[in-house]
Amino acid sequence: MSFCAPCLSAGRVRLVMEGALTARDRVGVQDFVLLENYNSEAAFIENLRRRFRENLIYTYIGSVLVSMNPYKELEIYSKQQMDRYRGVSFYEISPHIYALSDNTYRAMRTERKDQCILISGESGAGKTEASKKILLYYAVTCPTNDHMAALGDRLLQSNPVLEAFGNAKTLRNDNSSRFGKYMDVQFDFRGAPVGGHILNYLLEKSRVVHQNHGERNFHIFYQLLDGGEDDQLNTLNLERNPQNYRYLVKGNCPRVSSISDKNNWKVVMKALPVIGFTEEEVQKLLNIIASVLHLGNTQFGEGEEGETYITTEISNLARLLGVDGSALREALTHKKLTAKGEEMITPLNFEQAEAARDALAKAVYGRTFTWLVEKINQSLALKVHSKGSSVIGLLDIYGFEVLQHNSFEQFCINYCNEKLQQLFIELTLRSEQEEYETEGIAWETVQYFDNKIICDLIEEKHKGIISILDEECLRPGETCDVSFLEKLEDTVGGHPHFVTHKLANGKTRRVMSREEFRLLHYAGEVNYNVNGFLDKNNDLLNRNLKEVMCQSDNQILSHCFRREEVIDQKRPEMAATQFKNSLMKLTEILRSKEPSYVRCIKPNDAKQPGRFDEVLVRHQVKYLGLMENLRVRRAGFAYRRRFEAFLQRYKPLCPETWPNWHGRLADGVLTLVKHLGYKDEEYKLGRSKIFIRFPKTLFNTEDALEAKKPEIGKHIRAVLVFIRACVYIYIVIVIQSGWRGMKARRRAKRRRQAADLIRRFIKGFIYRHGEYGPENDYFLDHVRYSFLKNLRKNLPKSVLDKSWPTPPPSLDEASEHLQRLHMRNMVTKYCWRVQPEWKKQMMQKVVASEIFKDQKDSYPQSVGKLFLDSRLEREQISLKVVQTLGNDKVQYGVSVIKYDKRGFKPRPRQLLLTNTFAVLVDKTKIKQRIDYTALRDIALSSLSDGMCVLHITREDNKQKGDLLLHCSHSIELVTKLAMMANKTSNVNINPGSIQFTVARGKEGIIDFVRGAELKVTKGRRGHLLVPVKESLLPAW
């Protein structure tokens, strides 16, 4: 193999993969697949140790994350760190739980496939911490709204509650999860968390009644006693000292320095309402916790005849359980049996009574725990069904357990691990094989241990250990744990993974007791002591105790103990079978999802930071099957990368690919590796990826790149200068040509638009008489628009201007409305402008018009002349007359000729009008007063003379009778008089003559004739004759 740059020391383990990793990140290999000696456990552990020393707790095996428990807080979980890992490719950055979380999340989003993260490891290795970090990462980084934020809150808050009830201090972990947990987080189509669901597995109920030395019961008991208010404890009849409770003293470890029960209690009490607990539910829950403690303190005595009785007070216990005291007492000391259809009650002996009490405590606590999980699930449930939602499942389940004394629980736990290992191998191999298939690379068979044989040994129907255990529990006759062991020996004795004291060879026999059987698990050998297997598998609670519990008035307990359970004669499934079935379901769930793995390792048993216990770590590496894992992953090739990523990184190493490769990616990669001198057996090209068989090949390439960097830097700087100059010139040219182009484009666009317009216009004109439609709409709109625009400019300016533009036919009606509106508008404006004086004049003119228009010949002449306020100056009216009139002010005065009614003698007089009457004045004397109330009407001729007759009512004796007057301003006079006297409708225009009353019963007549002279004479038959000369100016 040859490189274009000198190789660096080949033996040195290159620490680099890709991306901008800091020197600190480059300790050991970040991915075990790059270990040269991948079969060496020592090399594996050395790599773990080197990284652990630098606080680099995460390392990959391909896509599997190996996590070491640092036993100290590291500054690697901040929000900045989360941001650092968001959307970044797995290999571009140092390994982290966030990288795995992000990668899983993005795979779910892009591939629309449900994912799951399987976290495994020994007790205390950091599984629960890892799962919390993953949840926190999603809660912080996923898109969210108010509702989702509340959900995220509930997801996070459910943790302390579950931990309080399901975790306990053990020798190996101060906060050990004593149940398996699988949690689904549901995401909607936008990738926001919208729901969650928890499945719980096999709570270690035996801890409720017994703890090994140095261990504790579940945290919640200590939290309640330490953190509960005095009142609360009084109500529950509890004392603060845990030493007073038998269920809390077995391990002799009431307090743990690393745990603050008081603070944790506060956290739990705060969390309960958040996840939807009502105050009443919290109280019921506390009653149950307290009842378990009281149950533990319930003591029995033995009577002389061997009968058992309760020696302690149980009223509080009954109250807290919500059941009848005497029924409880009876049920704790007796057993109900059904034999041949008959019910029998038999007393329990001392041991049996204690066992019944403990069974009740375990059942109450275990079932309450399941209820709690259900309750949390209700609070996390998807509220609205979200289309296109996907799921990420998190499995935090017990790792392989090998204790000094391994019992039924360890058997179940290790069986669970066998199943998960089986799934792990199956899925890892499957995904490897699939990748090879898609890339078109021949699959090379991988040697690995298939643990199916162990799974079958445990779970096979009728022949497996679980079936044998069930049979032994159900079999009539004398059965005990030892008979179970014998049955095992009979049935599976020859199995290569099974051995007992009896079947073992001398060497093994020495390390096994007679009550043990040994399983050769994939991870190693474990001896199980059969003591308690039958009881634990039976998990029996006496029927009469169940009956009492069904009647509890505590809603949580009545929910947990169903009446149907008592009525149903069918025996419930045994504990191991239940567990087996739930594991089957779990593997189904996991199989339907794309898995990722976190393998947790604890560095020491002392829970101390910085201590790397090699033996312990080796043990875990073995039990976790990590070497197997690495072998499968390294089956063919150590390293694989997409063509573009590989080319992008290493292209500077080959003149043909540097600075850019313009051909097919595969050809580029081939050119590059040929130039680097890769031998055929060192690599393979797939469809989209290059596979490199040995890490060494990759390290050499990395070294070459490192050596080439200064040269690349120089080249890049020169290129940058050149590019900058080019960019400048380019910008100038681009701007110039862009500007010209833009102008030309605009011109062409405008021309196109104009031609379009003209076409539409002509077409519209042709169809202008048609219905309004697409053919003529433009034209008709245009005509309307033009009319309105023209009208706006040519609106009449005065009320007298009657001009109006001719509208198009379609606007006839609108035009009329507009004209009317405009006129009204002008009139209104005109009226606002009119002065009071002018208004008076106008009103008089309007009245004159109503009376005289088209009635009297002299009217048209009067129109253009203003009516005066008075035709007499003030000094022309006698002061004496004014004084006589007193308060009645003269409103109008005019000179008139009064004709006598008999002789028609003309007499010059003044006619003065006041508001209520008129007077005829001869110089200083009032000759006649005419009250307006007495004025019947005013008569005039239709000609242009100035005669008018005021007809006075005859009934009024005070009046002197009709008045014949001639006035040069007759129209003005009559208008004012008619208005003042309110007689405008009593003005009569007569064409030929006017009658008047001379004296009582005697009538006179005025005849009007057209004549040459204006002379009023007495005519024939005593008529007054008024000739009217047409050519003369008429009197108005």
Ligand SMILES: Nc1ncnc2c1ncn2[C@@H]1O[C@H](COP(=O)(O)OP(=O)(O)OP(=O)(O)O)[C@@H](O)[C@H]1O
């Ligand atoms: N990433 C971490 N950073 C700091 N401390 C950690 C980390 N992981 C684990 N620990 C410490 O180790 C302790 C045990 O971890 P954890 O409870 O997660 O173990 P586990 O694997 O869930 O054990 P078990 O099976 O008993 O439940 C934690 O309480 C914490 O003190």
Ligand SMILES: [Mg+2]
């Ligand atoms: Mg845990």
